[in-house]
Each structure stands twice: as structure tokens, then as C-alpha cells.
Amino acid sequence: MSLFRAILEKPWKQQTASGLPAEGDYGSVTPPQKVGLLFFIAVVAVMFALFITAYFVRMELDDWRPMPESQLLWLNTVLLFLSSFTLQWTHNVLKKGQDKQFKIGLILGALFTVAFVYGQITVWGQMQEAGYYLYNNPANAFFYVLTGIHAIHVLGGLFVWTKTIVKYWSGAEHEELELSTELCALYWHFLLLVWLVLFALVSYT
Amino acid sequence: MTYIPIADQPNELHDPHTFISKYVWSQDHKVIAIQYGSTAIFVGLIALVLSALMRLQLGYPDTFSFIDPADYYQFVTMHGMIMVIYLLTALFLGGFGNYLIPLQIGARDMVFPYLNMLSYWFYLLSVIILLASFFVPGGPTGAGWTLYPPQAILRGTPGADMGIMLMLASLAVFVVAFTMGGLNYVTTVLQARTNGMTLMRMPLSVWGIFVATILGLFAFPALFVSAIMMTFDKLLGTSFFMPAIQSLGETLNTAGGSPVLFQHLFWFFGHPEVYIVALPAFGLVSDVLSCHARKNIFGYRLMVWAIIIIGALSFIVWAHHMYVSGMNPYFGFFFAFTTLIIAVPTAIKVYNWVLTLWEGNIRLTVPMLFAIGFIFTFIHGGLTGIFLGNVTVDLPLSDTYFVVAHFHMVMGVSPVLVLYAALYHWYPKITGKMFNVTLGKIHFWATFLGTYAIYLPMHYLGFLGVPRRYYAMGNTDFIPDSAQALNANITQAAIFVGIMQLVFIFNVIWSLKYGKKSDPNPWDATSLEWQTPDNPPVHGNWGEKLPVVYRWAYEYSVPGAKDDFVPQSIAPEDVEMLEGEGKYVDRSEEH
Numbered sequence: 001m002s003l004f005r006a007i008l009e010k011p012w013k014q015q016t017a018s019g020l021p022a023e024g025d026y027g028s029v030t031p032p033q034k035v036g037l038l039f040f041i042a043v044v045a046v047m048f049a050l051f052i053t054a055y056f057v058r059m060e061l062d063d064w065r066p067m068p069e070s071q072l073l074w075l076n077t078v079l080l081f082l083s084s085f086t087l088q089w090t091h092n093v094l095k096k097g098q099d100k101q102f103k104i105g106l107i108l109g110a111l112f113t114v115a116f117v118y119g120q121i122t123v124w125g126q127m128q129e130a131g132y133y134l135y136n137n138p139a140n141a142f143f144y145v146l147t148g149i150h151a152i153h154v155l156g157g158l159f160v161w162t163k164t165i166v167k168y169w170s171g172a173e174h175e176e177l178e179l180s181t182e183l184c185a186l187y188w189h190f191l192l193l194v195w196l197v198l199f200a201l202v203s204y205t
Numbered sequence: 206m207t208y209i210p211i212a213d214q215p216n217e218l219h220d221p222h223t224f225i226s227k228y229v230w231s232q233d234h235k236v237i238a239i240q241y242g243s244t245a246i247f248v249g250l251i252a253l254v255l256s257a258l259m260r261l262q263l264g265y266p267d268t269f270s271f272i273d274p275a276d277y278y279q280f281v282t283m284h285g286m287i288m289v290i291y292l293l294t295a296l297f298l299g300g301f302g303n304y305l306i307p308l309q310i311g312a313r314d315m316v317f318p319y320l321n322m323l324s325y326w327f328y329l330l331s332v333i334i335l336l337a338s339f340f341v342p343g344g345p346t347g348a349g350w351t352l353y354p355p356q357a358i359l360r361g362t363p364g365a366d367m368g369i370m371l372m373l374a375s376l377a378v379f380v381v382a383f384t385m386g387g388l389n390y391v392t393t394v395l396q397a398r399t400n401g402m403t404l405m406r407m408p409l410s411v412w413g414i415f416v417a418t419i420l421g422l423f424a425f426p427a428l429f430v431s432a433i434m435m436t437f438d439k440l441l442g443t444s445f446f447m448p449a450i451q452s453l454g455e456t457l458n459t460a461g462g463s464p465v466l467f468q469h470l471f472w473f474f475g476h477p478e479v480y481i482v483a484l485p486a487f488g489l490v491s492d493v494l495s496c497h498a499r500k501n502i503f504g505y506r507l508m509v510w511a512i513i514i515i516g517a518l519s520f521i522v523w524a525h526h527m528y529v530s531g532m533n534p535y536f537g538f539f540f541a542f543t544t545l546i547i548a549v550p551t552a553i554k555v556y557n558w559v560l561t562l563w564e565g566n567i568r569l570t571v572p573m574l575f576a577i578g579f580i581f582t583f584i585h586g587g588l589t590g591i592f593l594g595n596v597t598v599d600l601p602l603s604d605t606y607f608v609v610a611h612f613h614m615v616m617g618v619s620p621v622l623v624l625y626a627a628l629y630h631w632y633p634k635i636t637g638k639m640f641n642v643t644l645g646k647i648h649f650w651a652t653f654l655g656t657y658a659i660y661l662p663m664h665y666l667g668f669l670g671v672p673r674r675y676y677a678m679g680n681t682d683f684i685p686d687s688a689q690a691l692n693a694n695i696t697q698a699a700i701f702v703g704i705m706q707l708v709f710i711f712n713v714i715w716s717l718k719y720g721k722k723s724d725p726n727p728w729d730a731t732s733l734e735w736q737t738p739d740n741p742p743v744h745g746n747w748g749e750k751l752p753v754v755y756r757w758a759y760e761y762s763v764p765g766a767k768d769d770f771v772p773q774s775i776a777p778e779d780v781e782m783l784e785g786e787g788k789y790v791d792r793s794e795e796h
């Protein structure tokens with residue numbers, strides 16, 4: 001049911017003899033967790049969009065000196081891609097009922113993610129060693145802030161991942177697990193997308 | 206798939222068993238609403254005391270030795286921030302949002318009760334951090350509620366060390382709390398409506414809260430982002446916002462940053478914030494007006510659309526707060542244009558409220574008095590807004606008392622009047638007791654007339670050019686002595702109004718204990734919350750079965766019906782008619 005059609009309804013008129021509208025015109029069967037996550041993703045997207053806008057504005061001012069690019073970031077990108085891909089695969093095999101693959105996928109996805117965060121921390125170390133401190137230049141400051149906030153959101157994802165695995169151990173229903181993995185995969189795809197945008201931003205400006 | 210209301214799906218109810226899980230770590234939306242509400246009113250009273258202190262200083266300069274200029278700045282800042290964020294936002298959305306959404310859409314609770322509980326505790330944490338800043342060395346920040354850098358974090362501004370840090374931390378925690386609550390409200394409205402409750406059958410209260418929550422979800426990140434960047438500037442020496450500066454004789458390390466960038470971020474949050482407060486007020490007042498005028502709300506669909514359009518437009522008007530910031534003058538043209546456009550849907554709403562009263566069977570109850578009072582103050586504040594929206598008019602008036610008068614009318618007094626209308630209207634539902642009507646009426650007249658006595662003269666002071674955020678006027682040629690006399694009168698009115706708010710507090714507490722037991726539906730209202738099996742509603746709200754909704758929430762003065770209203774949840778065949786009137790038919794089918 002489209003939102004647009006919904007708000008064209010004339011509520012002062014009776015729809016049917018019973019006064020009840022057709023089923024499907026109210027409520028919905030989409031799990032609330034999914035709707036909640038979609039809104040959360042939108043909120044986080046707005047936050048990054050604002051950071052990026054600030055980045056563009058600040059970039060135009062005189063004292064901006066771009067940072068050198070670390071090759072390690074490419075590796076990290078691959079790691080995050082792998083984690084996002086693995087979690088999607090995990091969800092797919094769970095749907096097919098392949099329990100063993102599911103376990104492997106879930107663990108592997110988290111390992112890739114941890115590796116990504118570790119990789120990011122390594123990059124920060126490299127940059128500091130090369131003398132690119134946070135306070136030297138706004139380009140540096142933005143780099144650390146953006147990657148830092150992104151990493152925090154990745155860690156937040158791992159927290160939800162932990163809840164999924166706890167659910168699995170405590171023998172949760174199949175549907176419930178399916179929903180959890182679906183939402184994990186969705187969130188990781190989003191984080192990957194944000195990362196690609198940020199990566200492009202720091203590489204090309 | 207067949208539709209199973211979320212509330213009736215398994216694993217949903219989280220029955221509390223102990224006192225602690227019932228009243229402290231509660232996941233029940235009604236308890237959380239009361240927690241939010243009482244915390245908000247508590248900090249609101251602090252902000253009220255601060256405003257009284259400011260008024261004492263302004264009305265009687267050189268009299269109160271315990272208020273020095275630094276104190277004054279701190280009072281201004283904390284007063285403004287508390288009122289806007291910690292009182293109004295929290296009370297409308299955390300308080301009324303929590304209480305009314307599940308009850309008005311026929312749900313048993315919010316869809317994420319645990320998150321909802323966390324939301325309150327984070328909010329409380331943010332309040333504690335905020336209040337802690339009164340006790341740290343240097344005191345709270347005195348940067349003005351807009352917190353503009355560079356001055357907000359420079360020595361010389363009161364509270365530039367600990368105060369501002371605590372303020373930013375508190376705001377960040379508040380944003381987290383709001384996001385947790387907000388995700389809940391939005392998802393609950395979209396997913397947990399009961400059988401028959403289409404979007405267009407929701408009471409306008411829910412619509413206002415719903416759209417305001419979406420605004421909040423997308424606007425608060427701007428505050429969050431600017432708080433983070435300013436914290437970095439302060440603590441780690443970055444230059445996001447900080448330009449090259451000579452401060453108290455020394456050259457600071459910062460250079461090249463853009464203070465105007467902060468202003469853009471701040472007002473990208475700040476303007477929608479006005480509507481985060483106003484839209485719930487619009488919704489609540491519509492329901493109160495319609496119920497006590499015994500008439501359906503005039504132009505329901507237009508009211509919904511106007512809420513949505515205002516919500517959308519509110520994201521593209523922010524720079525009307527920055528006409529004097531030195532931004533590109535062409536921006537001014539654009540933002541003046543969008544600002545004036547937003548007046549159109551807003552005016553439509555005002556017309557519809559007035560037309561709802563037209564030929565209504567008005568019952569001048571206490572909530573109704575406050576609701577009608579709101580129409581006055583809102584029109585008043587809205588008109589001065591049209592003045593200030595125009596660049597050329599704003600330039601001389603900016604940062605004068607005209608602005609103070611404008612925003613207090615439109616987003617101070619007006620939402621507060623609606624809050625009172627709503628608190629009196631739903632008090633019998635929340636507590637099961639009736640408040641004292643005489644005290645309520647005294648409270649109304651004192652507040653309504655009193656606020657006019659405070660703010661009307663301020664417009665005039667603004668025309669004279671009296672600047673805002675000044676500790677004392679000193680000796681200036683353009684301000685006549687009579688302005689000082691006026692200031693003293695304003696202060697007397699402000700102190701009077703402040704004291705009269707205690708009548709309300711007293712009424713709430715006294716009636717809780719000694720009030721008459723209230724009828725479950727004392728106002729003969731149609732929406733679902735008045736049809737609960739228990740009064741006040743108990744955990745789970747609806748007993749065995751969820752209500753079913755057959756119509757919208759505005760079926761008042763129904764011809765031929767025994768009562769003059771038909772609740773949303775009564776099947777057409779069960780509506781009792783007067784003798785000889787035949788069966789109940791929806792009025793639409795008559796023509």
C-alpha cells in the first residue's frame with residue numbers, strides 16, 4: 001500500500017458497510033525490527049551526509065592539505081566487502097536450512113569485520129608515525145573523525161552480531177534467526193556503502 | 206499473510222512483577238511517559254527560576270549583587286537550552302508521544318519496549334550531566350543557547366572549560382536518547398496499529414507526534430555532528446570551526462576554521478527543532494479543540510497534509526536565522542522565500558482551528574481555555590515571524606527584544622499553552638482523578654494574560670533597539686528612561702506568571718490525592734485511549750481483546766445518536782440511537 005494512496009483516504013466517509021477498511025490498509029506484516037533498522041540506517045546516513053557536507057565546505061578554505069593515501073585502505077576495503085558478502089551468504093544458507101554453513105558464515109563474517117577494524121587502527125598508527133596528526137590540518141582531522149565514527153558503527157554492528165549468536169546458542173526459533181541475519185547483512189551492506197563513499201572522498205580530494 | 210496485530214503476536218508482553226520493574230526499570234510506555242514527563246517538568250521549573258533571576262536583573266539593575274554579568278550569560282544559556290530541548294522536546298515526544306501513541310492507535314505498548322526504557326534513562330543521564338555543569342569550576346556555559354564558536358570555547362566566555370564540555374556531552378547523550386525513543390515512535394505508528402486503524406483514521410495528535418519524530422530523527426544528527434566537531438576543536442586542538450585567533454594577548458594554535466559552518470549545522474538542526482516542538486502541539490491542540498467544541502476537526506485531510514508539508518519545508522529555511530552572519534546575500538533571498546512559503550500551510554491550520562470552533566457547541570473547560578489561548582498567541586507569534594522572515598526587516602531587528610518577543614510567543618508560550626491544555630485534558634486518563642477546575646481556571650487566566658503582559662511590551666523595546674542578551678542597558682542615547690520603567694513592569698509580570706505556575710503543580714499533586722475519581726471518559730471523547738477497560742489503563746492497555754476501529758476520531762454531535770458522539774471502536778450496529786431515529790449511518794451517506 002503506498003503511503004501516497006493512504007493519505008488520500010477520506011476518513012469521514014465510511015469505506016464499507018461494516019466500517020472496516022479492506023485488510024492490508026492498516027498495520028503491516030513487515031517485522032518492526034526491520035522498519036526500525038531502516039529508519040536507523042536513514043538517521044546514520046543523514047549524519048554522514050552532514051559530515052561530508054562539512055568536509056566539502058571546509059575543504060574550500062585555504063589551509064587544506066590533503067593526506068597521502070595509505071595502500072592498506074584497499075586491503076581494508078576488501079575485508080569489509082568480504083564481511084558484508086559473507087553475512088549475506090550466511091543469511092542465504094540459513095534460509096536453506098544449512099546449519100553448518102550458517103555457523104561458519106556467521107563466525108567468518110565477524111572475523112573479517114574485526115580484521116577491518118584492526119586494519120583501520122593500523123592505518124591510524126601509520127599516519128601518526130608519518131607525522132599526520134589530527135590537529136595538524138583539517139584534512140587529517142576529518143580523516144580521523146570520519147573513519148573513527150564509521151568504525152564505531154561497525155563495532156555497534158558486532159554488538160548486534162553477538163546477540164545473534166547468543167540467540168543461536170539459546171536455541172531460538174528458525175524465523176527469529178533468519179530475521180537477525182537478514183538485518184545484520186543489511187546493516188553491513190550499508191556500512192560498506194558508507195565506507196566506499198568515505199574512501200572515495202578521502203582518496204580523491 | 207493474514208494480519209496479526211503485533212501486540213498479539215507471541216513473546217510480546219513483558220509483565221512486570223516487582224515494584225522495581227513496575228515503576229523504576231519499567232518498560233511500560235505509560236510509566237515511561239510519566240517518568241519523561243516529570244523529569245521534563247522538573248528541569249523546566251529550573252529554567253523558569255533562571256528566567257525569573259534574569260528578569261530581576263533586567264527590571265532592577267544594580268540591585269542584586271549576587272547576579273554578575275557572567276551569571277547572567279549562564280542563566281540565559283541554560284534557560285534557553287533547557288526550555289527548548291530538555292523541557293519541550295522531552296515532554297512532547299518522550300512524554301505525550303509515549304503516552305498517547307500506543308493508546309491512540311490501539312497497541313498494547315511500543316514495539317521496542319526495552320529500547321524505550323533505555324531512552325528514558327539516557328535522557329535522565331543527559332539531564333544529570335547538564336545540571337552537573339552548575340557545580341563544576343567555572344560553572345555552566347554562558348555561550349548562549351546557540352553555542353556559537355569561537356566564543357563558546359574561548360577563555361572569557363563563562364564556562365568555557367568544563368561548562369561547555371558538559372553541555373556538548375549532555376546534548377550528545379540527549380540525541381542518543383531521542384534516537385532510541387524516536388525509532389520506537391515511528392515504527393510503532395507504522396507497524397502496530399490495530400485492526401481498522403488506517404493512517405487517515407489516526408487522531409491528529411499521533412500525526413503531529415509522528416511527523417515531528419521523523420524531523421527529530423533527521424535534524425538531531427546535525428546537532429550531534431556539530432557537538433562532536435566542537436568537542437574536537439576544544440579538546441584536541443583541531444580547527445573545524447576555529448579561525449586564527451588572538452585571545453587575551455596570545456595567539457592560539459587554531460587557524461582557518463569556519464564559524465559560519467557551525468551556524469549552518471546548528472540551524473539545520475535548530476529550525477526543524479522549532480517544528481519538532483510545534484507539530485506535536487498542532488496535533489494535540491486539534492484534538493482538544495475538536496473534542497471540546499463537539500465538532501469534527503475542520504479539514505482533517507488538509508490538517509494532515511499541512512503537517513507533512515510543514516515538516517518537509519522546515520528543512521530548507523534554516524538560514525533565516527543567519528541573515529546577519531555575513532553569508533552570501535543571495536542565500537538570504539532564497540531563505541526568505543522558503544520561509545514565507547511555510548506560512549501558507551501554517552495559516553491553513555490556523556484557519557481550520559478557527560473554523561472548527563465556528564458554530565461549535567463549545568464547552569469552556571480548562572483544557573479548552575488553554576487551547577483557545579494557544580490560537581491567540583500562535584497567531585500573534587506567527588505574524589511577527591513574517592516580519593522577521595524578510596531580510597530587510599530582520600537586519601535592524603535582529604538580536605533585539607523584538608526577536609525575543611517573537612520566539613517566546615511562537616515557540617515558548619504557544620507550545621506551553623498546548624502542553625497545559627493536553628495535561629489538563631489527559632490528566633483524568635493518566636491519573637484516574639479529576640483536577641480542581643477552579644484552580645485550573647485561575648491558572649489559565651494568570652498564565653494567558655500574564656504572558657501577554659510580559660511579551661507585548663518586549664516588541665516595543667525591540668523597536669527601540671534594546672539589544673538581546675545584555676546584562677544591563679547602561680547609558681545609551683537611543684533608549685529612553687521609560688524603557689527601564691517598562692522593564693520593571695515586565696519583570697513584575699514575569700514573577701507573577703512564574704509563581705502562578707505553582708498553582709498548576711499544586712493542583713496536579715493535590716488532585717492526585719484528594720481529587721474526585723474521574724469518569725473513564727469525562728470529556729465524551731471518541732479516540733481509543735478513552736475507551737480502555739480500566740481507568741487509568743493498566744499494563745497491556747486493552748484487557749483480553751484489542752479494540753477494532755470503525756471510523757475516524759472526530760465523530761462528534763452525531764444527529765440522532767443517544768450520546769452526541771460515537772467512539773472509534775464501536776461497531777455501526779452497536780451505536781445507540783434516540784427513539785424513533787432508526788439506525789446509525791455514517792453522515793457521509795446522507796449526501
Ligand code: HEM
Nearest residue numbers: 256259281282285288289349350351616617673674675699
Ligand atoms: C515566564 C516564562 C519565561 C520568561 C519570563 C522568559 C524570559 C527570558 C529572558 C529574560 C531571556 C533572556 C533575554 C536576553 O537577555 O536576551 C530569555 C531567553 C530565551 N528564552 Fe525565555 N522566558 C520564559 C519562557 C521560555 C520558554 C517556555 C521557552 C521555550 C522555548 C523559552 C526559550 C528561550 C530561549 C531559546 C531564549 C534565548 C536564549 C539565548 O539567547 O541564548 N523561554 N527568556
Ligand SMILES: [Cu+2]
Nearest residue numbers: 476479523526
Ligand atoms: Cu527558523
